[in-house]
Amino acid sequence: MTATAEAPVTPPPIRDERMGRKSGLARLLARPEAGAVAGAIVIYVFFFIVAPPFRNASSFSSVLYVTSTYGLMVTPIALLMIGGEFDLSAGVAVTSSALCASLFSYEFTTNAWVGVLVALALSLLIGFLNGWIVVKTGIPSFLVTLGTFFVLQGLNIALTQTITNQVASPDISTLQGFSSARVVFSGSFTIGGVNIRTSVIYWLVFVAIATWILLRTRIGNWIFSAGGSPVSARAVGVPVGRVKIGLFMAVGLMAWFTGMHTLFLFNTIQTSQGVGNEFVYIIAAVVGGCLLTGGYGSAVGAAIGALIFGMVNQGIVYAGWNPDWFQTFVGLLLLGAILLNTFIRRRAEAAA
Amino acid sequence: MTTPQNTSAGKHRAQDTPSVGQGSGNGGVPLVRLVNASKRYGAVIALSDITLEVGAGEVTCVLGDNGAGKSTLIKIIAGLHQPSTGSYEVEGTPVAFNSPREALEHGIATVYQDLAVVPLMPVWRNFFLGNEVRKGLGMNIGFMKKTCKDELLAMGIDLRDVDQAIGTLSGGERQCVAISRAVHFGAKVLILDEPTAALGVKQSGVVLKYIIQARERGLGVIFITHNPHHAYPVGDRFLLLNRGKSLGYFEKSQITRDELTGLMAGGAELEQLSHELESEGGAAADIGHAMEADVEELGIAHQASGTDTAPAVTRQEGTSPR
Numbered sequence: 001m002t003a004t005a006e007a008p009v010t011p012p013p014i015r016d017e018r019m020g021r022k023s024g025l026a027r028l029l030a031r032p033e034a035g036a037v038a039g040a041i042v043i044y045v046f047f048f049i050v051a052p053p054f055r056n057a058s059s060f061s062s063v064l065y066v067t068s069t070y071g072l073m074v075t076p077i078a079l080l081m082i083g084g085e086f087d088l089s090a091g092v093a094v095t096s097s098a099l100c101a102s103l104f105s106y107e108f109t110t111n112a113w114v115g116v117l118v119a120l121a122l123s124l125l126i127g128f129l130n131g132w133i134v135v136k137t138g139i140p141s142f143l144v145t146l147g148t149f150f151v152l153q154g155l156n157i158a159l160t161q162t163i164t165n166q167v168a169s170p171d172i173s174t175l176q177g178f179s180s181a182r183v184v185f186s187g188s189f190t191i192g193g194v195n196i197r198t199s200v201i202y203w204l205v206f207v208a209i210a211t212w213i214l215l216r217t218r219i220g221n222w223i224f225s226a227g228g229s230p231v232s233a234r235a236v237g238v239p240v241g242r243v244k245i246g247l248f249m250a251v252g253l254m255a256w257f258t259g260m261h262t263l264f265l266f267n268t269i270q271t272s273q274g275v276g277n278e279f280v281y282i283i284a285a286v287v288g289g290c291l292l293t294g295g296y297g298s299a300v301g302a303a304i305g306a307l308i309f310g311m312v313n314q315g316i317v318y319a320g321w322n323p324d325w326f327q328t329f330v331g332l333l334l335l336g337a338i339l340l341n342t343f344i345r346r347r348a349e350a351a352a
Numbered sequence: 353m354t355t356p357q358n359t360s361a362g363k364h365r366a367q368d369t370p371s372v373g374q375g376s377g378n379g380g381v382p383l384v385r386l387v388n389a390s391k392r393y394g395a396v397i398a399l400s401d402i403t404l405e406v407g408a409g410e411v412t413c414v415l416g417d418n419g420a421g422k423s424t425l426i427k428i429i430a431g432l433h434q435p436s437t438g439s440y441e442v443e444g445t446p447v448a449f450n451s452p453r454e455a456l457e458h459g460i461a462t463v464y465q466d467l468a469v470v471p472l473m474p475v476w477r478n479f480f481l482g483n484e485v486r487k488g489l490g491m492n493i494g495f496m497k498k499t500c501k502d503e504l505l506a507m508g509i510d511l512r513d514v515d516q517a518i519g520t521l522s523g524g525e526r527q528c529v530a531i532s533r534a535v536h537f538g539a540k541v542l543i544l545d546e547p548t549a550a551l552g553v554k555q556s557g558v559v560l561k562y563i564i565q566a567r568e569r570g571l572g573v574i575f576i577t578h579n580p581h582h583a584y585p586v587g588d589r590f591l592l593l594n595r596g597k598s599l600g601y602f603e604k605s606q607i608t609r610d611e612l613t614g615l616m617a618g619g620a621e622l623e624q625l626s627h628e629l630e631s632e633g634g635a636a637a638d639i640g641h642a643m644e645a646d647v648e649e650l651g652i653a654h655q656a657s658g659t660d661t662a663p664a665v666t667r668q669e670g671t672s673p674r
Contacts, residue, residue: 218484218491221477228470235468236482237453295472 032289033301035340039287040304040311043333047315054318057194064196067310068203069258070280071303075203075210076254078285078302080247082214084227084294085134085141087251089126089148091277096152097123097259098269099160102169112177112264120256126152127252131245153275160271173267185257186265199261203303206254210299223247228295283334284309308333381444382407383541383572384429384460389438391424398424399596401438406541406572406589411563413583414576415616416593422576425593426545429574430462431455459540463530463547471519475511476500478518479533499536507532507565524555528562541572548582560586580616584609592616 047054054060073090080087087093097119105115130148134141157167164170172178187198214220225233226243234240263269288305290297312333316326382405391399399421406412416422427433428440431449439446442458449455452462469478476493479500485492500514509528511521518526527547534542544563548556556579563586566573577583583590590607592599592615599615600607629640 212490216490216493218486221473221481221484221491224473224477225470225481228472232468232470233481235464238482291472295470 032298036288036301036304040308043311051319061194061196063310063314064200066313067307068199070309071203071306072258073281074284074302074306075206076250077281078290081285081290082227082297083223083247088145088278091274092152093255094259095156095274097256098263099169102172106170106172112175112181123252123256124249127249131248135241135244157271167271169269171267182264185260207299207303385441387439389435392436404591409570410588411567411573411586412589413587414591420593421596461534461539462543464545469518474515475518476514503532503536523551524558527559543574545576580613
C-alpha cells in the first residue's frame with residue numbers, strides 16, 4: 001500500500017476486524033488475467049511434454065505468429081466486450097476489408113496503397129454502422145452484428161463472384177506499391193536464426209496500447225463504465241454512445257489491419273475465409289478474463305487467451321495429431337480454461 | 353492533518369459558501385426554496401402546494417410513505433421536472449431547470465438510491481468518472497487516487513485501498529462515496545433519495561453521520577426518507593407528505609420525535625391494523641396487542657387523521673413525554 005509518502009499525514013488505518021489480510025497471491029489471482037495465465041502455463045507444459053518439436057525456438061516463433069493473427073483482432077474485441085458489446089461480424093469483416101483492397105486496386109489498376117486506404121474507409125464505416133445501429137436502436141449487438149455478419153459474408157462471396165468469376169480475389173502481387181505494402185503489413189525479420197513476422201510485434205504493440213488506454217486514460221475509464229453500468233455512466237456525463245461507436249470502429253480498424261496482413265502475405269484472399277473466427281476472438285477474450293456481461297477484463301488477458309489458441313493450433317500439428325481434432329480439442333480446452341478461470345476468481349474473491 | 357480542500361485546485365468548494373442561515377435558517381437567503389409548488393401529470397395531481405426550504409448548513413427532511421410524492425418532489429428540485437405552479441428559487445433567484453445538469457451547475461446534486469456507481473470499477477475511478485483529471489494524453493492517476501482518499505477521509509471514511517472495486521464496499525460506504533463525490537465536485541445542496549432505505553441499523557447510522565458531516569461542511573441537505581427515527585436526529589426541518597399533500601412543515605423546535613413518528617405512521621391506521629390483527633387471534637393477536645401498546649405509548653392516536661384534531665384521545669395518557 002502507499003503509506004510511505006503520507007506516513008505523517010494519515011493516521012494508521014484502523015483495520016476492520018472482519019477483514020483478514022489479503023495475501024499477495026490472492027491479489028494476483030484476483031486479476032482478470034489470472035485464469036488465462038494458469039491455462040496458458042498448463043497448455044504450454046502439456047505440449048512441451050507431448051510434442052518434442054514444440055520445444056524449438058522456431059516452432060515457438062510460428063506459435064507466436066498464429067497467435068498474432070488471432071491476437072490482432074482479439075485485442076479490440078476484448079475492449080469492445082469490456083465496453084459491454086459483441087461483434088459477430090468481426091471475422092468476415094477481416095475478409096471484406098482484404099477483398100475490398102484487393103479488388104479495388106486490381107480492377108481499377110491503382111497503386112496497391114489506394115486499395116489499402118479504400119479498405120480502411122470501408123472497415124471504419126462497417127464498424128461505425130454496427131455501433132451506430134446498436135446505440136441508436138438499443139437492439140443487442142449480438143443481433144445487430146449477426147445481421148452484419150451475414151450481409152458481409154454474402155457480399156464477400158457474391159460480389160467477388162460477380163466481379164472476378166472466382167471464389168478468391170485476383171493475385172495483386174504485380175501491382176505498384178505491393179512490395180512496400182508487404183513490407184509494412186506482412187514483413188518478417190530474423191533474430192538468432194529464428195524468423196519472426198512483424199505481425200507479432202504489431203500485436204504486442206497493440207496490446208500495449210490497448211492496456212494503456214484501458215488503465216491510464218479517460219477513455220479507458222469510460223469503456224469500463226459503459227460496460228459496467230451504462231445508466232450510471234450516463235448519469236455522471238460519460239458519452240456512452242460515442243464510446244461504444246468508437247469501440248466498434250476500433251474493431252473495424254483492426255479488421256482492416258488484419259485483412260491487409262493476410263492479403264499482402266498471400267497476394268490473394270479466399271472469399272469464404274474468416275467465418276468462425278468471430279467466435280475465436282470472443283472466446284479468447286473470455287478465456288482472458290473478459291466478462292460476457294461487460295465492465296471487466298483486460299487486454300493482456302485477452303492476449304494470453306489468443307496465445308492459448310495459437311499454442312493449441314500449432315501444438316496439435318507438432319504432436320503429429322490429425323488436425324481435424326483441433327476444434328474439439330479447442331472446445332475442451334476452452335471449457336477447462338473457463339472453469340479454471342471461474343474457480344480461481346471465486347477463490348480469490350472468497351479470499352478477499 | 354493537512355487540509356484536503358486545497359488539493360482540488362479550481363473546484364469551487366462547499367466550504368466557501370457563506371454560512372447563511374446557520375442554525376434556524378431564517379436569517380439568510382435559503383439555498384433552495386420551493387413556494388406553493390404543485391405538479392400535475394395530466395389529470396393526476398402528484399404534488400400540491402408544497403413549501404420547503406433549505407439553507408447552508410441545514411438538513412431538511414422530507415418524510416412520507418410510498419406514493420406520498422417524495423419522488424416527484426425530488427425530480428422538481430433535481431431539475432428533471434418543473435413545477436406546474438408555484439415557484440422554485442435557488443439562492444433567492446427564481447429558476448426553471450430543464451435538466452439535472454442545469455441543476456448541477458447551480459450546485460444542486462442528487463444522490464439517488466441506485467447511486468450511479470459502477471460496481472466493478474475501483475473506488476477512485478468511480479469517484480472521478482466523467483470528471484477525470486487529465487495529464488497529457490493520459491490521466492493524473494496519482495493525484496486522483498490521493499484526492500479520492502483525502503476526500504473520503506474528510507468525510508470520515510478511511511478506506512484501506514481506493515483501488516478496490518466499489519462493489520466490495522458496504523451499501524452505506526457506497527452512499528458515502530457518492531455523497532463525497534457530489535461534495536467534491538461543487539455541490540452546495542445535496543438531495544439524498546432514501547439513502548438509508550436498503551441499509552441495516554448500523555450502516556444507516558454511518559450514513560446519518562455523513563449527513564451531519566456534510567451539514568457541518570456548510571452544505572444544505574434535503575434528506576428524503578420514510579423513517580422518522582433516521583430523520584429526527586439529523587434534521588432541522590421536517591416536511592411530511594401524504595398523498596401529494598403536506599401534512600405539516602415543522603422546525604425541529606416545534607415537534608418531538610414521537611409526534612413525528614406518530615404523524616408518519618398515521619396513528620389511526622395503526623390502531624385499526626392492530627384491531628384487525630387482534631381479531632385474527634393467535635400470534636397475530638399478540639402482534640396486534642403490541643402495536644396497540646406502541647400507539648398508546650407514542651400518544652399518536654389524536655394526530656392520526658391529521659386534520660381532525662378533536663380529542664380523539666380515547667385511550668389513556670395521551671400526550672407524549674419528551
